[in-house]
Amino acid sequence: MTGALAPERGIELFLRHVSIERGLSPNTVAAYRRDLAAYAAWLDEAGVADLGAVDPARLRAYQGALADREPPLTPASVTRALSSVRSLHRFHHEEGTLAEDAGARLRAPKRAQTLPKAISIE
Template sequence: MEQQLDNFIHYLEAVRKSSRNTILSYKRDLEKFAAFLDAQAVVDLTDVNETTMNAYILMMEQRQFATSTISRNIAALKSFFDYLERYENHQGNPAARLKAPKIEKKAPEVLTVAEVTRLLEQPAGRNNKELRDKAMLELMYATGIRVSELVSLTIDDINVQAGYIRCSERGRERIIPIGSVARISLRQYLKQARPAMISDDSSAILFPNYSGQPMSRQGFWKILKQYAAKAGIESDITPHTLRHSFAAHLLENGADLRSVQEMLGHSDISTTQIYLKMNTGRIRDIYSHTHPRA
């Protein structure tokens, strides 16, 4: 299976243009499946059938794997055997009839406006690092971009004067406006801090780390955690929390769903609708507590 797996990973990279996260997840999941086959003394993929598949899913359920993990494994198996059937003359897809367990969609964690305000006030701009951190936090909340997009931004992706940034992911590009507060933070950072933080004057990196190199997602996560603790935010905040808060606060203040979808870069509007459902629940709660005839 090792050679087929290598071929499949190359296919995901070169043909499907899958994201790095998807490729790493599928590779990890399929390596676990290969270990399961070894334990079952299955030496050839042609011997894998629906019974084998069901036994593997049952094993994950018995070990109390998360529903989302099982669903991702099933997606990886379906994609892998579909590839084998199409491109490597494998007879049939034994994973074709596997059904992913239903995942109960939880409402995303969002911060209140007061919590966001406290968070954004933490980097006071007393040094270059705080100016950079302030600009990053303000920009993320102002635009709702993903952390991977934030740390990948270059100087050419941002137009402070016109008030927008350009994000590109997997061949898709979108333009997102920047609010006045974020623009002020960006101007201060670009004028005072960035020139001293980059390692090379020709560097296009917008937000470098201490070494003047591109910041990692994990690096920004640590920064966010530190400021959240200083702000007294007790919830388990992640970079995606700011993205969720951006969307929820826009809809709460009257933004239309389609515009929020475009800014977030969701390909399917149903993904964006979860924020609308959150807002509807909030409105019902307010109504039940305030209307005299509720």
């Protein structure tokens, strides 16, 4: 592991990776950017200036903050945001810039299943 990795720098490296190396669509990269900007702001408010200092407990706290947010996020939006954060941490762990993948065991909340609509007789 090499020194501290500021969240903003880590996010920019990740976004460059997904847009250039993985060739993801501009809309997908924009969604990652929005999700990770909110994550970076939350880390900043929590006083975390190094992605290496994020542990699973801190990620669970972020998950709770997403669930308690006003206006509330839909379960699908919470799941997408957590997926973005897990991808960020996994990328940096695989690149060797983070010693631990803090998001490896983080699971998104189960989405409620809806019953199918009944077909009318007509």
